[in-house]
Amino acid sequence: MNFELNEEQSLIREMVRNFAETEIAPSARERDEEERFDRTLMFDKLGELGLTGIVFPEKYGGAEADYISYAIAVEELSRVCASTGVTLSAHLSLCANPIYLFGTEDQRQQFLTPLAQGKKLGAFGLTEPSAGSDAGGTKTTAVKDGDAWVLNGTKIFITNAGDAETYVILARTDKEAQKHHGISAFIVEKGTPGFSFGKKEQKLGIRSSPTVELVFENCRIPTTNMLGEEGSGFKVAMKTLDGGRIGIASQALGIAQGALDEAVAYAKERKQFNTPIANFQGVQFQLADMATQVEASRLMVYLAAYKASAGLSYSQSSAMAKLMASETAMKVTTQAVQILGGYGYTRDFPVERMMRDAKITEIYEGTSEIQRLVIGSALTR
Amino acid sequence: MKILVCIKQVPDMESKFKIDSAGTWYDHADLAWRMNEYDEYGVEQAVQVKEQVADADLTVLCIGSEKVKETMKKALAMGCDRGVHVAEDNLSSREPYEIAAIIAEFASDKGFDLIFTGMQSQDRGSAQVGVLVAEILSIPSVTTIVDFDYADGAVNAKRELEGGIRSLVSVKTPALFTCQLGLNTPRYPTLPNIMKAKRKELISIPSEDLLKIEPRQQTEKIYFPEKKGGGLVLEGDASDLADKVIQILKEKTGVLA
Numbered sequence: 284m285n286f287e288l289n290e291e292q293s294l295i296r297e298m299v300r301n302f303a304e305t306e307i308a309p310s311a312r313e314r315d316e317e318e319r320f321d322r323t324l325m326f327d328k329l330g331e332l333g334l335t336g337i338v339f340p341e342k343y344g345g346a347e348a349d350y351i352s353y354a355i356a357v358e359e360l361s362r363v364c365a366s367t368g369v370t371l372s373a374h375l376s377l378c379a380n381p382i383y384l385f386g387t388e389d390q391r392q393q394f395l396t397p398l399a400q401g402k403k404l405g406a407f408g409l410t411e412p413s414a415g416s417d418a419g420g421t422k423t424t425a426v427k428d429g430d431a432w433v434l435n436g437t438k439i440f441i442t443n444a445g446d447a448e449t450y451v452i453l454a455r456t457d458k459e460a461q462k463h464h465g466i467s468a469f470i471v472e473k474g475t476p477g478f479s480f481g482k483k484e485q486k487l488g489i490r491s492s493p494t495v496e497l498v499f500e501n502c503r504i505p506t507t508n509m510l511g512e513e514g515s516g517f518k519v520a521m522k523t524l525d526g527g528r529i530g531i532a533s534q535a536l537g538i539a540q541g542a543l544d545e546a547v548a549y550a551k552e553r554k555q556f557n558t559p560i561a562n563f564q565g566v567q568f569q570l571a572d573m574a575t576q577v578e579a580s581r582l583m584v585y586l587a588a589y590k591a592s593a594g595l596s597y598s599q600s601s602a603m604a605k606l607m608a609s610e611t612a613m614k615v616t617t618q619a620v621q622i623l624g625g626y627g628y629t630r631d632f633p634v635e636r637m638m639r640d641a642k643i644t645e646i647y648e649g650t651s652e653i654q655r656l657v658i659g660s661a662l663t664r
Numbered sequence: 665m666k667i668l669v670c671i672k673q674v675p676d677m678e679s680k681f682k683i684d685s686a687g688t689w690y691d692h693a694d695l696a697w698r699m700n701e702y703d704e705y706g707v708e709q710a711v712q713v714k715e716q717v718a719d720a721d722l723t724v725l726c727i728g729s730e731k732v733k734e735t736m737k738k739a740l741a742m743g744c745d746r747g748v749h750v751a752e753d754n755l756s757s758r759e760p761y762e763i764a765a766i767i768a769e770f771a772s773d774k775g776f777d778l779i780f781t782g783m784q785s786q787d788r789g790s791a792q793v794g795v796l797v798a799e800i801l802s803i804p805s806v807t808t809i810v811d812f813d814y815a816d817g818a819v820n821a822k823r824e825l826e827g828g829i830r831s832l833v834s835v836k837t838p839a840l841f842t843c844q845l846g847l848n849t850p851r852y853p854t855l856p857n858i859m860k861a862k863r864k865e866l867i868s869i870p871s872e873d874l875l876k877i878e879p880r881q882q883t884e885k886i887y888f889p890e891k892k893g894g895g896l897v898l899e900g901d902a903s904d905l906a907d908k909v910i911q912i913l914k915e916k917t918g919v920l921a
Binding site for chain 1: 698737741852854855856858861
């Protein structure tokens with residue numbers, strides 16, 4: 284077993300870290316305070332660096348790198364700005380990936396290529412007001428009418444929405460079918476008549492990432508925009524979320540690492556009782572626990588990423604990685620605020636933002652409760 | 665057109681350095697390594713010239729152990745066409761003239777039109793290698809460049825001098841240039857280029873094959889500066905401070921009668 288990053292992975296880490304520290308970090312606080320998404324900085328530039336199609340084949344504009352490289356890129360971006368990390372993760376894992384996995388060759392050429400090249404931003408619409416963890420409760424409908432499907436319904440909490448051009452949407456095509464049966468996936472583009480945007484959420488964290496409602500009112504899309512077979516939507520969604528979990532686990536890992544780095548640096552500088560607080564065993568024990576959890580989370584993320592690239596089954600690994608990394612992020616960021624004390628509670632220091640950002644990683648793309656269900660039911664089958 | 669850029673792998677300057685057991689260099693253990701910062705500007709400039717001149721071939725050369733190949737990959741990912749690794753496991757024992765002789769020996773029969781090096785390395789900092797290479801090859805060298813403009817076999821380069829003055833130097837190729845910080849903005853190697861770098865040619869030549877001269881200097885000792893006593897901070901208004909300083913210089917030092 285080789286636990287070392289290969290040369291390409293090391294170079295990718297160095298490149299993304301330099302880019303993130305130089306270009307993304309300086310505006311992270313301001314974008315969070317203003318709840319402002321900066322598409323040029325947080326997406327177009329990632330496209331120029333070739334990060335918007337990391338894992339896809341060159342023929343679709345991708346870089347043909349592996350999932351560990353993807354995890355590294357999301358982690359390094361999230362280390363300075365979790366909002367930028369999720370912009371990339373949602374784009375790649377939740378929109379580009381299902382089109383790659385389930386799309387026809389025509390759909391891949393038409394929709395995947397501009398996404399991989401960073402020319403178009405992607406989003407994924409599954410969640411509805413009454414269908415979160417219970418994704419089978421999808422109420423958005425798609426009714427066949429001639430050579431079109433007509434969509435009606437709303438989706439909420441959609442990352443990248445409003446700015447994204449390409450959306451993978453889940454809708455019920457068979458009203459008679461129960462629960463998670465009878466749902467299909469569709470590709471819908473911004474600007475399609477009948478497709479509009481509703482409320483933009485005001486959130487606790489990742490405030491620089493837009494989270495917006497999608498509204499479908501008799502939105503007609505060509506039948507060629509159905510993604511995968513009719514009725515296979517739930518399977519498309521679940522497979523999509525498996526990959527998304529690696530992205531969110533990487534985001535959580537990056538948030539945790541960023542907070543840990545801040546806490547260590549502060550502890551070495553801050554003097555109380557005539558000595559840096561890093562010299563107190565109490566503080567060292569806290570930092571040791573944080574670092575151990577972060578390192579363990581990293582290995583979980585890499586294991587899931589390794590399996591994904593090796594073509595092995597990875598649902599359980601990605602659920603475990605997401606569960607562990609997100610809970611670690613919450614603990615480590617909270618502890619980081621504690622270590623920075625009163626200063627950590629102010630917006631002058633980044634750890635309070637990291638703590639606010641960490642919380643969502645325990646909720647979206649499958650709550651921690653759902654992850655436990657996935658792992659537990661696999662164990663006890 | 666043929667271009668050569670010479671790079672060195674050095675430790676991250678934020679690292680905690682320790683003296684090695686021989687007392688003649690820093691200990692290599694537990695350090696993070698990177699491309700010498702001055703060399704990054706050299707690589708970027710070389711790549712820019714390659715992009716400007718349609719038919720140019722760019723070689724990156726680096727001397728050191730197997731480890732330095734990692735840093736060479738970055739240069740390949742930034743746009744160099746091929747890499748030449750000169751295998752030398754004991755790099756720190758080689759003095760600048762030996763390094764220059766190795767590079768010059770390699771370059772002697774290749775007909776490079778342009779050679780780029782960093783102005784100095786961040787570890788040894790001798791600032792000699794580039795100039796020595798040019799002298800051995802009998803080509804002009806222009807050092808500490810902060811601006812570079814190539815056209816039709818000639819270069820107009822600006823050198824950075826003391827006090828912010830710049831001097832404009834015109835030279836015909838073949839010529840060698842040593843690069844100062846701020847010459848350009850080194851590009852981020854894009855992900856597709858990082859992946860392509862592993863397919864580029866990277867040959868290894870043992871340093872013994874290229875080293876044909878004897879060293880002329882050796883490092884006797886390397887050590888941290890001794891800690892001096894604390895400084896004195898004076899406060900007050902300017903004219904009072906001036907008097908105080910003159911008093912101290914008269915009484916505590918020999919610089920004023």
